[in-house]
Amino acid sequence: MLVAPSLLSADFANLQKEVEAVDNAGADWIHFDVMDGHFVPNITFGPMVVKSLRKYSDKVFDVHLMIENPEKFVEEFANAGADFITVHQEATVHIHRLITLIKSLGCKAGVSINPGTPVNVLEEILPYIDMVLIMSVNPGFGGQKFIETSVDKIKKLRGLADKAKPELLIQVDGGVSDKNINMLEEAGCNVAVAGSYIFGSDDYKKAIDSLK
Ligand SMILES: O=C(CO)[C@H](O)[C@H](O)COP(=O)(O)O
Ligand SMILES: [Fe+2]
Numbered sequence: 371m372l373v374a375p376s377l378l379s380a381d382f383a384n385l386q387k388e389v390e391a392v393d394n395a396g397a398d399w400i401h402f403d404v405m406d407g408h409f410v411p412n413i414t415f416g417p418m419v420v421k422s423l424r425k426y427s428d429k430v431f432d433v434h435l436m437i438e439n440p441e442k443f444v445e446e447f448a449n450a451g452a453d454f455i456t457v458h459q460e461a462t463v464h465i466h467r468l469i470t471l472i473k474s475l476g477c478k479a480g481v482s483i484n485p486g487t488p489v490n491v492l493e494e495i496l497p498y499i500d501m502v503l504i505m506s507v508n509p510g511f512g513g514q515k516f517i518e519t520s521v522d523k524i525k526k527l528r529g530l531a532d533k534a535k536p537e538l539l540i541q542v543d544g545g546v547s548d549k550n551i552n553m554l555e556e557a558g559c560n561v562a563v564a565g566s567y568i569f570g571s572d573d574y575k576k577a578i579d580s581l582k
Contacts, residue, residue, distance in 0.1 A: 373581045374399035376565030379512040389427050395574035399430040401563045406437035410510035417450040424451035436509045448475035456480030456503050489527045496534040507544030512565040516545025521557045528558030548580040
């Protein structure tokens with residue numbers, strides 16, 4: 371299981387220190403939650419913050435865009451040093467075009483779906499993408515309760531991916547902790563995003579290790 375601490379729950383006054391701390395604690399990826407106050411009811415940060423932090427870690431920078439009009443901004447995030455750019459299926463009517471743009475910028479492409487969106491909408495796009503992000507809370511905030519039906523969605527997606535794209539990464543985001551990680555792994559998830567569980571603990575290494 372790859373572990374991606376979500377900076378949403380980090381101390382925003384000390385982001386450099388927080389990135390270095392989770393990097394040293396064994397994080398595989400660093401997860402950036404970009405929110406615009408339109409697609410989700412919260413605002414976080416943009417490409418300048420990603421770019422500023424790029425020099426403090428060589429880990430995979432995993433950018434989760436929860437914004438309207440993502441096509442306008444992917445180039446800036448690619449230039450800022452994003453390795454993965456994940457966009458929401460619900461945020462665009464031209465997902466294939468957007469994925470093609472992300473790949474042309476030299477990034478890996480992910481597509482995310484909200485808890486109310488069925489996995490079947492992804493079937494035709496799977497061959498073109500590197501990762502699917504299953505939201506296991508409604509996007510916008512850290513520290514929410516894990517939505518149990520997400521486990522079945524992961525199983526269903528793993529079944530689709532086995533046929534269309536066996537190497538597809540399945541990422542789960544929202545309410546992930548040591549209480550549900552085994553269940554998520556059994557369902558077919560291979561990247562766990564965790565914000566409050568890691569940054570809310572007093573030992574980042576112990577928290578990350580418990581998810582691995
Ligand atoms: O995308 C997100 C919210 O929209 C975050 O990545 C997610 O909520 C992580 O926080 P936590 O682990 O505390 O639930
Ligand atoms: Fe996220």
